[in-house]
Amino acid sequence: MKIKIYKPKSEILQNHIECFYSLQRNDNDHDITYFGFPSNTIFLTLCQDAKIVINGNDLTIENHPNEGIKSILIIDNQKQGSTTYRGNTNEITIYFKPLGINAFLEKPLSNYIINTISNFNPFDDYIMTINEIFKIKDDIAKIDFLESYFVSKCIDFKHPFLHKALEKITNEENSKINIVELTKHFAVSRVTIHKQFLLHIGTSPSQFLKIERFRTAIKMFTKNASNEQLIDIAYMVEYFDQSHMARDFKSLTGYSPKIFFSKLSQIENSQINWIFL
Numbered sequence: 001m002k003i004k005i006y007k008p009k010s011e012i013l014q015n016h017i018e019c020f021y022s023l024q025r026n027d028n029d030h031d032i033t034y035f036g037f038p039s040n041t042i043f044l045t046l047c048q049d050a051k052i053v054i055n056g057n058d059l060t061i062e063n064h065p066n067e068g069i070k071s072i073l074i075i076d077n078q079k080q081g082s083t084t085y086r087g088n089t090n091e092i093t094i095y096f097k098p099l100g101i102n103a104f105l106e107k108p109l110s111n112y113i114i115n116t117i118s119n120f121n122p123f124d125d126y127i128m129t130i131n132e133i134f135k136i137k138d139d140i141a142k143i144d145f146l147e148s149y150f151v152s153k154c155i156d157f158k159h160p161f162l163h164k165a166l167e168k169i170t171n172e173e174n175s176k177i178n179i180v181e182l183t184k185h186f187a188v189s190r191v192t193i194h195k196q197f198l199l200h201i202g203t204s205p206s207q208f209l210k211i212e213r214f215r216t217a218i219k220m221f222t223k224n225a226s227n228e229q230l231i232d233i234a235y236m237v238e239y240f241d242q243s244h245m246a247r248d249f250k251s252l253t254g255y256s257p258k259i260f261f262s263k264l265s266q267i268e269n270s271q272i273n274w275i276f277l
Contacts, residue, residue: 001025004021006021020092023092031084033085037214038076042100046071046093047091049063060084080254105122182205213239220237260275
């Protein structure tokens with residue numbers, strides 16, 4: 001299996017997209033399954049000649065010649081989900097920043113979500129264009145074509161408070177921020193902020209905060225790279241205590257922090273975090 005990450009070259013896309021990655025497997029590769037874990041990033045996965053079976057949070061992607069292009073949107077914000085690959089695979093995934101995908105959509109994100117994993121076909125020329133992209137053999141040229149297409153679809157997205165709310169949440173100096181403080185700062189009700197998060201991010205503000213803390217803990221562990229640092233990480237990331245950290249990890253990953261980090265595989269400079277089964 002070959003995975004390569006590409007950062008967007010376009011300044012326009014840099015505001016909305018974290019990265020692209022290509023995943024390629026050949027017929028000689030063994031079947032593989034991994035667990036992915038909750039993230040506030042929204043994923044758009046494109047597969048060529050694939051049959052995709054969706055079972056709750058779990059995906060099976062099988063090579064099926066002449067199946068055409070499959071496009072799925074993944075809102076990965078509740079609990080772990082498994083992905084299984086069988087046979088030859090030609091895939092591109094786009095990592096959108098939490099509000100990023102809204103810059104390309106005519107309606108709120110919630111209009112495009114049926115479940116955690118949903119089929120995605122937002123534009124009249126979308127499938128035709130993705131088919132053209134997969135005809136390109138060179139990966140860099142393929143990503144460049146995809147970038148140009150999304151630049152052409154960018155209509156931007158403005159909101160009275162969501163962008164600034166996310167800035168406050170993700171700012172390390174505001175690590176203790178909570179929903180009450182957000183409602184006071186932006187002079188909106190809890191109902192309003194909850195509704196706007198669901199409309200445009202696909203999750204509640206409380207779950208967003210929980211996942212942001214979890215993802216920050218992964219970054220801190222990667223930086224310190226030692227299980228002996230777990231209690232320090234718990235306090236640095238603003239868990240109440242180590243038991244609070246353990247409860248959150250268990251609910252999001254199914255593992256205790258110690259077991260989770262012992263099993264974790266970090267790919268492409270820790271930009272991808274999976275546990276292989």
